[in-house]
Amino acid sequence: MQTLAASFPVLTVMVLVPLAGALLLALIPPLRAQARAVGLLFSLATLGVGVWAATQFDVAQGSVIQLAETHSWIASMGVSWALGVNGLGLAMLLLAAFLTPIVLLASWGEVPADRQGLFTGLVLVLEAFVVVIFAARDVVLFYICFEAMLIPVYFLIGRFGGPNRRRAALKFLLYSLAGGLVMLIGVVALYVYGPGGEGAYLLDNLVGNINASTTVTRWIFVSFFIAFAIKAPMVPLHTWLPDTAEQATPGTSVLLIGVLDKIGTYGMIALVLPLFPEASRWAAPVVLVLAVIGILYGGLAAIGQDNLYRLISYTSISHFGFMVLGIFAGSSVAATGAMVYMVAHGLSIAGLYLVTGFLARRTSTVQISELGGMARVLPLVAGTWLVSGLASIALPGLSGFVPEWMVLTGTFSQSVALGVVAVLGVIIAAVYVLLPYQRVFTGAPAADRVGSTDLDGREKLVLVPVIAAMLALGLAPALLTDSLESVADQVSTTMSQADVPVAASAVVAPTFSEGITK
Numbered sequence: 001m002q003t004l005a006a007s008f009p010v011l012t013v014m015v016l017v018p019l020a021g022a023l024l025l026a027l028i029p030p031l032r033a034q035a036r037a038v039g040l041l042f043s044l045a046t047l048g049v050g051v052w053a054a055t056q057f058d059v060a061q062g063s064v065i066q067l068a069e070t071h072s073w074i075a076s077m078g079v080s081w082a083l084g085v086n087g088l089g090l091a092m093l094l095l096a097a098f099l100t101p102i103v104l105l106a107s108w109g110e111v112p113a114d115r116q117g118l119f120t121g122l123v124l125v126l127e128a129f130v131v132v133i134f135a136a137r138d139v140v141l142f143y144i145c146f147e148a149m150l151i152p153v154y155f156l157i158g159r160f161g162g163p164n165r166r167r168a169a170l171k172f173l174l175y176s177l178a179g180g181l182v183m184l185i186g187v188v189a190l191y192v193y194g195p196g197g198e199g200a201y202l203l204d205n206l207v208g209n210i211n212a213s214t215t216v217t218r219w220i221f222v223s224f225f226i227a228f229a230i231k232a233p234m235v236p237l238h239t240w241l242p243d244t245a246e247q248a249t250p251g252t253s254v255l256l257i258g259v260l261d262k263i264g265t266y267g268m269i270a271l272v273l274p275l276f277p278e279a280s281r282w283a284a285p286v287v288l289v290l291a292v293i294g295i296l297y298g299g300l301a302a303i304g305q306d307n308l309y310r311l312i313s314y315t316s317i318s319h320f321g322f323m324v325l326g327i328f329a330g331s332s333v334a335a336t337g338a339m340v341y342m343v344a345h346g347l348s349i350a351g352l353y354l355v356t357g358f359l360a361r362r363t364s365t366v367q368i369s370e371l372g373g374m375a376r377v378l379p380l381v382a383g384t385w386l387v388s389g390l391a392s393i394a395l396p397g398l399s400g401f402v403p404e405w406m407v408l409t410g411t412f413s414q415s416v417a418l419g420v421v422a423v424l425g426v427i428i429a430a431v432y433v434l435l436p437y438q439r440v441f442t443g444a445p446a447a448d449r450v451g452s453t454d455l456d457g458r459e460k461l462v463l464v465p466v467i468a469a470m471l472a473l474g475l476a477p478a479l480l481t482d483s484l485e486s487v488a489d490q491v492s493t494t495m496s497q498a499d500v501p502v503a504a505s506a507v508v509a510p511t512f513s514e515g516i517t518k
Contacts, residue, residue, distance in 0.1 A: 001083045004061070007324055010052065011069065011084070012069060014050055014093070015083075016257075017042055017045050017106035018124040018167055021038060021039060022128070025039075025117050025120060031264050035117035035120040036116055040105060043101040043124065043127065045099055046100065046131075047094075047379045050097040055235035057087075057483070059382055059483045063489070065084040065085065065137065066090075067084055068083065069081075069083050070202070074140075076190075076200055077200070078191070078196065079138060080199055081139060082136065082137040084135060085135050086487055087340075087487050089134050090483070091480060091483065092266055092342065093130075095343050095346045096259075097131075098376060099258055100123060100127045102354075102465065103255055104251075105461065105462050106357065106459075107251045108468050110357060117221035119297075126152040126260075128263055130149065130260065131147040133266075134263075134266060137202060138201045139201040139271070142267075145181060146183070146227075146263065147177075147180045148355075149260065150176050153172070153255075154169050156249075156252045156255075157244060157248045159249065160248070161249050161252065162247040164243075164247050164249040168246070168247035168448065169244075176235070179229075179230035186220045190411065193210050193212040195209045203274065214278065214279075217276055218282060220276065220279075221280065221283065224275075224310065231263050232324065233320060234264075234294055234321070235290060235293050235297050235317065241313050243259075245257065245309050250309075253312075254353050255440055257313065258347075258350050258353075259346060260345050261320070262345075264319065265342055266342070268324070269478075271326075274361070274490075280423040280495065281495060283400050286329050287324060287328045288325060288415075291324040295325070295425035296425055298314050301317070302314035302315045302318065303435065305368075306367055308359075309356065309366055311436060312349065312352045312356065315392060315433075318429065319392070320336070321405075322403075322422065323338045323342060324338075326339075326341065326403075326406070326407040326410060328495060329418070330414050330492055331411065332488045333409050334413075335487075335491040336481055336484050336488035338403070339488065340406065343399075343409060344391070344403050344440035344473055347419050347466060347473065348391040351385075351391065351470065352389060355463065358381055359378065359453060362453065371439070372443050376452075377452050381454060382437075382441040384463050385437065388466075389433035389437060389466070391474070397475060398470050399469070399474045407422070
C-alpha cells in the first residue's frame, strides 16, 4: 500500500481545530452565550483546513495514501497515531467539514439558546472523531474513534429532539455497541494473526500479512462486516434508523445519516476489502442479495410512511443498498458510482432533512396526512424540498444521477438479474418522492397553516450551498470521479481476482465472478 508523507500534519490540525472549539465552550462558560458564533467559526476553520488539504492532494494518484503521518502511540500494543487519505477518504472529510457548519447554522432555529452551548460542543467533538475515522491508517485508532463517536451522538439524540428521543437514543446506542463489540473480536484477532511488533495495527503492515486459515479469516471478516452493516445500515440490521431519525433534530439526522452512516460503506472499502480479499469474494453473493433486498425494502417502506422524517430514513436504507451493491458488484464503474453515491446522498439527505425541519417549525407537524397545499403558502420550502427529492431520485443534472447510473451500468455488466432488480428500486424511488410532494405541497392549503411564513434569510443561507453542491456534482462529476477511479480499480480488482466458491456463488445466478453480461 503506497503512502506519501505530509510535510505538515494537516490532518492532525483538522482534528484539533474542532476539538479546540469544543474545549473553549466547556472551559469558558461565558463563551456559551455565543456558542453559535463560536461553533460556526471553528467549523468553518475546519472546512478551511480541509480545503487546504485538498489543494495538497495529487488527484492523479487518488488511490495512494497521501498527507500521511505516523507516530508511535501505544508501543507495547503496536498502536500508532497514523493518519492519511486517498481520494475517498479526502472526499468524506470534505463532506463532513462542509455539512458541519451548515448543521450548526440550521440549529439556530431548532435548539433553544440556553442549550446551544452543549449542542455545539457535541457537534464539534463529533466532527473531530469523524475526521480521525476517515483518515485513520491504524485499525485500533479507527476502532477507538468508531466507538467514541457514539458518546456525542447519543447525547445529541437523547438531549434534543422529539418526545421519545431517549428511547431512540438508547436503541441507537445498543445497536452500535453490539456492532462495536463484535468488531472488537476481529481487532484482537488481527493482533494474534497479524505481523505483530511495532506498527502491528497499521493497515500498511496488515494487508497481505494475516497468517490465519481461510476459515479464521472469514470469521474475522464477518466480525468487521457486521459492525459496518449496522452502521450502513443494511437490511435486516437497519431497524434503529427510522426510530432515531424520527426523534432526532434535523441537524443531528443530517450528521448521522449524511456522514456517520457512510462510515459503514467506507469501512467496507478501506478495511474489509484490502484486509480480507478472499473472504470478501466468498461473502459477495450474499451481500449482493442483501443489497438489492435493501433497495426494494427501503423504497417500499418509504412509500408507506406518514411521517416525513421516517420516510426520508427509509429512502436512505434504499440508497445504502445501491452503495453496497456498487462496492461488491466487481465492477470498477459500479465501485466508482458507489463512492460518488456516498457524497451525493450526503448532500440530498441534508437538503431533505433540513427543509423538512423548516417545514415542521412552521406547521408543527411532519405528518403527511395533516398537510396539504403548502406550495401556495411556502413556495420556497416546496421548491427546495422538491429539488432535494429529485437529487435523491437521480434526476439528470443533480448529484444523484451520475452515481446511480454508474452503479446500475456496472452491475448490469456483471449480472443482468441484479441489475433488473436494482432498476425496480429506481422506479419505486420516483413514487416515494413525488407522491408525498403531491400530498404535502399541492392542492388547497390546510386552513390552520395559511398564516405560515416562507424561508427567512438564515434558512436560505443554509440551503443555498447545499443545492449549489448538488448542482456542481451533477453537472461536473469529474471533480470527484477523477480522484476515485483508481480507488475503484483497486476495489474491482479485489472482487474479481478469483472465482467465488461454487457453494456460495449458487446464491446468485448469474454470478458476477463469471463475468456474465447477458
